[in-house]
Amino acid sequence: MSDAAADQPSTDRPSYEEAREELIEVVRTLEAGGTTLEESLALWERGEALAKVCQQWLDGARKRLDEAMGDPSNE
Template identity: 80%
Template sequence: MAEPKKPDTAAENLSYEAAREELVEVVRRLEQGGSTLEESLALWERGEQLARVCQQWLDGARKKLDAALDPDQ
């Protein structure tokens, strides 16, 4: 089994789409199984980072939408 791909970019610098795409791949690899415990833990940790990045993007979009819908803010 190949080692987990080392990210070229810090998770915080990824666009929503890039973070989500990588997160989908991490989940696919975890579900596939066959990784060592160490590999699985590294994938899990990367998935947690990516999920946080996606949530930050979504929270930011929600904030902008709320501000646009309520001009009194």
């Protein structure tokens, strides 16, 4: 995903808050146990994808803040 794409909301990408909430639920489910190996792997993969989405949102927010504050180290 390009930097520009990371800065822009996408209809197929959840908001930061949505991704974070789903990630919390994935972690709770995994920590509770009681899932099969296949289910656990699927949850882990989903969690990794959600963590990546959250990081992209945070990176985009940091870039916007740096640009707004005129941070020369980010050019």
